Amino acid sequence: MLYLVGLGLSDETDITVKGLEIVKKAERVYLEAYTSILLVEKEKLEAFYGRPVLVADRELVETGSDDILAGADKTDVAFLVVGDPFGATTHTDLVLRARELGIESKVIPNASIMSGIGCTGLQLYNFGQTVSMVFFTETWKPSSYYDRVKENVELGLHTLVLVDIKVKEQSLENMARGRLVYEPPRYMTVAQCAGQMIETEEERKEGIYGPESLAVGAARVGADTQKLVSGTLKELSEVDMGPPLHSLVLVGRKVHDLEKDYIRQFAVNQETFDASWQKGGYGTMQ
Amino acid sequence: MLYLVGLGLSDETDITVKGLEIVKKAERVYLEAYTSILLVEKEKLEAFYGRPVLVADRELVETGSDDILAGADKTDVAFLVVGDPFGATTHTDLVLRARELGIESKVIPNASIMSGIGCTGLQLYNFGQTVSMVFFTETWKPSSYYDRVKENVELGLHTLVLVDIKVKEQSLENMARGRLVYEPPRYMTVAQCAGQMIETEEERKEGIYGPESLAVGAARVGADTQKLVSGTLKELSEVDMGPPLHSLVLVGRKVHDLEKDYIRQFAVNQETFDASWQKGGYGTMQ
Numbered sequence: 342m343l344y345l346v347g348l349g350l351s352d353e354t355d356i357t358v359k360g361l362e363i364v365k366k367a368e369r370v371y372l373e374a375y376t377s378i379l380l381v382e383k384e385k386l387e388a389f390y391g392r393p394v395l396v397a398d399r400e401l402v403e404t405g406s407d408d409i410l411a412g413a414d415k416t417d418v419a420f421l422v423v424g425d426p427f428g429a430t431t432h433t434d435l436v437l438r439a440r441e442l443g444i445e446s447k448v449i450p451n452a453s454i455m456s457g458i459g460c461t462g463l464q465l466y467n468f469g470q471t472v473s474m475v476f477f478t479e480t481w482k483p484s485s486y487y488d489r490v491k492e493n494v495e496l497g498l499h500t501l502v503l504v505d506i507k508v509k510e511q512s513l514e515n516m517a518r519g520r521l522v523y524e525p526p527r528y529m530t531v532a533q534c535a536g537q538m539i540e541t542e543e544e545r546k547e548g549i550y551g552p553e554s555l556a557v558g559a560a561r562v563g564a565d566t567q568k569l570v571s572g573t574l575k576e577l578s579e580v581d582m583g584p585p586l587h588s589l590v591l592v593g594r595k596v597h598d599l600e601k602d603y604i605r606q607f608a609v610n611q612e613t614f615d616a617s618w619q620k621g622g623y624g625t626m627q
Numbered sequence: 628m629l630y631l632v633g634l635g636l637s638d639e640t641d642i643t644v645k646g647l648e649i650v651k652k653a654e655r656v657y658l659e660a661y662t663s664i665l666l667v668e669k670e671k672l673e674a675f676y677g678r679p680v681l682v683a684d685r686e687l688v689e690t691g692s693d694d695i696l697a698g699a700d701k702t703d704v705a706f707l708v709v710g711d712p713f714g715a716t717t718h719t720d721l722v723l724r725a726r727e728l729g730i731e732s733k734v735i736p737n738a739s740i741m742s743g744i745g746c747t748g749l750q751l752y753n754f755g756q757t758v759s760m761v762f763f764t765e766t767w768k769p770s771s772y773y774d775r776v777k778e779n780v781e782l783g784l785h786t787l788v789l790v791d792i793k794v795k796e797q798s799l800e801n802m803a804r805g806r807l808v809y810e811p812p813r814y815m816t817v818a819q820c821a822g823q824m825i826e827t828e829e830e831r832k833e834g835i836y837g838p839e840s841l842a843v844g845a846a847r848v849g850a851d852t853q854k855l856v857s858g859t860l861k862e863l864s865e866v867d868m869g870p871p872l873h874s875l876v877l878v879g880r881k882v883h884d885l886e887k888d889y890i891r892q893f894a895v896n897q898e899t900f901d902a903s904w905q906k907g908g909y910g911t912m913q
Contacts, residue, residue, distance in 0.1 A: 354645035427745030450743045450849045452736035459713030563736045
């Protein structure tokens with residue numbers, strides 16, 4: 342059996358009791374470590390599970406999936422995924438491959454940022470499609486996300502913006518020379534994300550949102566150090582929310598009073614919040 | 628401290644290790660039992676926790692929240708919520724009330740159907756806003772959900788349809804006579820939901836979807852008895868997916884091949900699935 346086990350959002354104790362039982366009994370335990378990260382080290386997971394954990398990088402999952410699945414028709418293999426196994430990144434390809442090989446699979450769900458973002462007090466019912474924000478470079482500033490934000494904004498819906506993480510990145514020089522030397526991991530911040538959103542609007546000029554638009558920044562959702570901040574995109578582009586992982590929500594205009602009361606609690610500045618709320622016509626759309 | 632602890636989707640072992648530690652130590656433990664249900668009895672939870680569990684019905688949460696919060700400034704109170712505490716039903720009002728009383732609160736996230744529905748293989752990125760379906764009666768067939776489905780369909784997005792549950796319902800006669808006698812709980816099925824959707828389209832006639840539109844039914848997500856079925860709304864309106872809880876996804880036309888491969892696995896009928904796929908122009912929208 343192939344078990345895809347969700348680890349939740351923050352530390353080793355966010356695994357479910359059911360998931361932990363499976364991990365303790367599985368023949369091999371893999372940790373998917375390229376689409377998201379836990380806020381704890383692999384060693385801490387191993388100590389908690391009392392088991393060695395094999396790190397599965399993108400290469401192994403995409404081209405070496407048969408190694409992961411080896412023997413899983415007779416014994417149990419656990420494939421651990423930060424968040425939910427079918428959350429922000431789906432692992433349907435691994436399940437389909439298992440099926441081709443005659444291996445059954447089972448998913449152990451857990452919290453995903455796609456639902457955990459409800460901790461902002463913004464109602465999940467009122468979210469439109471989710472978008473991803475990649476690190477802009479001097480020459481590459483992809484703005485296709487903007488079209489989907491536009492669709493949400495026009496319907497008055499909130500948009501969850503998932504931000505880029507870069508792990509096992511090679512510099513161009515090291516790549517050219519074939520040296521397997523990796524850059525330190527990089528995690529986009531709420532400030533960077535808000536800044537890039539403003540940059541795209543300045544370029545596209547469709548008036549979908551602007552520096553005064555309201556947004557919520559969320560850092561380390563589910564952890565003891567969880568931090569939520571609301572404010573204008575301009576304010577959020579200057580905020581320091583501490584260590585990763587971060588996410589951002591652009592607030593839609595079809596927002597309820599109860600949502601307002603909740604996010605106003607953690608406004609950078611309640612005066613500018615109220616002013617932007619009024620000016621932006623938030624809460625006026627049904 | 629007020630802890631809002633997510634229980635996940637299926638049984639007592641879906642609580643996280645972190646959540647379980649809190650429940651074992653809290654002074655009082657409440658179970659929110661009117662917006663969703665676990666697939667196990669309260670007694671099983673109590674045996675697993677080694678603690679008594681107080682059932683919090685809608686009345687207690689909405690008008691007796693101060694009883695729940697009593698003493699939580701000095702001791703710990705755990706408020707258990709099926710799924711995620713801020714998932715399909717937010718409990719922001721309880722947190723705001725706690726704050727007014729000077730009580731801190733903390734959320735322990737867990738799987739919610741809002742992200743757990745990823746088990747269908749449909750990508751959460753491609754979902755639009757979520758809608759709710761209530762039980763139609765002879766005289767009351769609210770169709771406001773149809774407008775939101777329309778917005779999703781026009782953008783090619785999937786729609787998660789959460790279905791009604793009725794617990795602690797009184798018959799009109801018992802209500803009139805002031806008798807606190809409750810009807811047996813009722814849980815809407817995928818078949819009923821699909822049938823009502825067809826009924827609304829027949830009434831509204833806007834051609835947003837039809838009996839041939841593709842959908843996925845999901846029952847008991849996260850449980851060992853989890854069941855997924857894909858097919859046309861007509862087919863799903865005749866399918867028996869067993870015990871609760873059920874959910875339905877109306878498939879959007881901006882659907883990828885990998886999503887198709889996945890949901891086609893559990894089609895009621897792969898021939899009609901392929902025919903409807905072709906005819907409906909699924910996968911042709913970008």
